[in-house]
Amino acid sequence: MSEHLCDSERCATYWPLPDVDLTDLTLFSQGFPHDVFTQLRQNDGVLYHPATPLTPDNEGFWVFTRYQDIVPLARDIDTFSSHRGGARTGGGTMIEDLPSAAGPGTVINMMDDPRHKALRRLMAPGITRGRIAALEPVLTVAARQAIVSALTKGEGDFVSDIAAELPLFAIAHLVGIPPEDRHPISGWINAVLDYADRQLGQSSASSQQGMQQFMAYAQRFVEQRRQAPGDDIVSLAIAGELSAELGSLTPMEQVMVFSVVMVAGLETTRNAIAGGILTFIQHPQQWLLLQREPVRMNRALEEILRWTSPTPYNRRTATRDVDVAGKRIKAGEKVTLWWASANRDEQQFENPFAFDICREKNAHLAFGSGGHSCLGAQLATLEMRVVFRELLNHIDTFALNGPVEWVRSNKHTGIRRMPLRYKGL
Numbered sequence: 001m002s003e004h005l006c007d008s009e010r011c012a013t014y015w016p017l018p019d020v021d022l023t024d025l026t027l028f029s030q031g032f033p034h035d036v037f038t039q040l041r042q043n044d045g046v047l048y049h050p051a052t053p054l055t056p057d058n059e060g061f062w063v064f065t066r067y068q069d070i071v072p073l074a075r076d077i078d079t080f081s082s083h084r085g086g087a088r089t090g091g092g093t094m095i096e097d098l099p100s101a102a103g104p105g106t107v108i109n110m111m112d113d114p115r116h117k118a119l120r121r122l123m124a125p126g127i128t129r130g131r132i133a134a135l136e137p138v139l140t141v142a143a144r145q146a147i148v149s150a151l152t153k154g155e156g157d158f159v160s161d162i163a164a165e166l167p168l169f170a171i172a173h174l175v176g177i178p179p180e181d182r183h184p185i186s187g188w189i190n191a192v193l194d195y196a197d198r199q200l201g202q203s204s205a206s207s208q209q210g211m212q213q214f215m216a217y218a219q220r221f222v223e224q225r226r227q228a229p230g231d232d233i234v235s236l237a238i239a240g241e242l243s244a245e246l247g248s249l250t251p252m253e254q255v256m257v258f259s260v261v262m263v264a265g266l267e268t269t270r271n272a273i274a275g276g277i278l279t280f281i282q283h284p285q286q287w288l289l290l291q292r293e294p295v296r297m298n299r300a301l302e303e304i305l306r307w308t309s310p311t312p313y314n315r316r317t318a319t320r321d322v323d324v325a326g327k328r329i330k331a332g333e334k335v336t337l338w339w340a341s342a343n344r345d346e347q348q349f350e351n352p353f354a355f356d357i358c359r360e361k362n363a364h365l366a367f368g369s370g371g372h373s374c375l376g377a378q379l380a381t382l383e384m385r386v387v388f389r390e391l392l393n394h395i396d397t398f399a400l401n402g403p404v405e406w407v408r409s410n411k412h413t414g415i416r417r418m419p420l421r422y423k424g425l
């Protein structure tokens with residue numbers, strides 16, 4: 001690793017693992033580094049990570065690792081902003097500051113109340129329980145087709161053949177994206193979210209190109225919906241009013257509604273599905289148990305979410321000086337909440353390193369917590385249920401058929417490629 005640059009007196013005091021740099025993506029290139037976070041939790045739940053040569057903005061940040069510290073912090077959305085705080089102009093929910101035009105203040109997950117709450121209310125009717133339930137029959141057909149086709153080949157990349165297909169199908173169906181546009185869109189998003197060829201805070205030719213193509217598409221799509229609105233989540237956001245005082249969404253905010261639904265919904269669910277199958281390969285007794293007793297599906301899905309935690313962390317910015325767990329956090333400082341660490345917290349979960357599809361107490365934080373908790377949780381869970389049910393219905397065993405390639409990112413714990421061999425029932 002990398003030398004830590006002491007940007008304050010906190011450096012020596014609060015960072016117990018001088019050889020560990022959470023902004024070095026290599027640390028995350030084989031999945032989430034649970035061993036590191038177990039050590040961090042044992043040291044202290046609230047730590048200060050100093051800037052290193054790899055840290056974006058050359059600025060340290062707070063690291064919250066324990067369940068009991070993270071939950072109240074996520075709830076206190078006045079003190080811990082998803083937009084910005086202190087003197088900084090940019091902000092957002094990633095370690096690197098994004099400039100205001102690129103998300104903070106304009107996209108729901110990087111917005112503060114009251115605008116955030118009003119936008120959440122505006123989007124919610126586009127993703128109600130009833131609308132999601134209505135997707136189940138078409139999703140089932142799509143999952144069955146993808147699985148039967150993979151089974152016919154006998155082997156293939158589980159990620160592109162199955163895990164990525166269902167979320168793409170579901171979101172595209174929900175938003176009304178024509179079939180021929182779906183794969184180009186997911187390709188652009190992959191290029192933006194995968195740090196294969198760059199460091200945090202940097203862009204590459206492929207990520208820039210992906211972003212430009214995605215945003216150009218988003219703008220065209222929103223314009224079409226302005227001309228001919230439907231009853232989908234994007235049309236609702238364009239046509240509706242936030243409130244009498246707040247008025248309507250700006251044109252940029254409208255584009256960002258399209259953008260967040262696509263970006264938040266594709267990679268995460270793909271990673272939960274692929275990560276779930278890899279976990280079953282590593283814990284074959286649990287797959288056998290689910291095969292024998294499929295009524296355990298609901299608990300199994302919650303356990304897959306806890307175990308895989310596809311979104312490892314989100315950031316906030318302190319809006320005022322505040323004392324938390326004996327530490328003084330200053331206005332404007334970055335604070336990171338590590339959901340994936342909380343999900344293995346020994347103080348919260350019994351035997352957290354056991355993958356147990358019968359786990360009873362499982363209030364995991366895979367979908368976040370507090371005012372910004374995931375708006376797509378029900379949709380994601382339905383997609384997972386449909387895929388795992390269809391896999392149970394068609395596939396007896398599956399095995400790795402080559403090395404697993406992980407996404408190189410500390411923002412998404414994901415699998416880029418996972419070659420599998422299948423045996424049908």
Ligand code: HEM
Nearest residue numbers: 108109264265268269272311314367368372374375376380
């Ligand atoms: C397994 C799949 C998923 C995981 C693990 C996941 C995870 C999360 C997490 C951790 C947050 C909280 C962000 C924060 O606190 O800063 C969040 C928010 C959000 N998610 Fe998901 N998500 C998933 C699927 C989806 C899907 C399918 C959608 C599609 C509609 C979606 C849309 C959103 C939106 C719009 C927010 C922002 C909510 C707000 O700021 O009020 N997510 N998600």
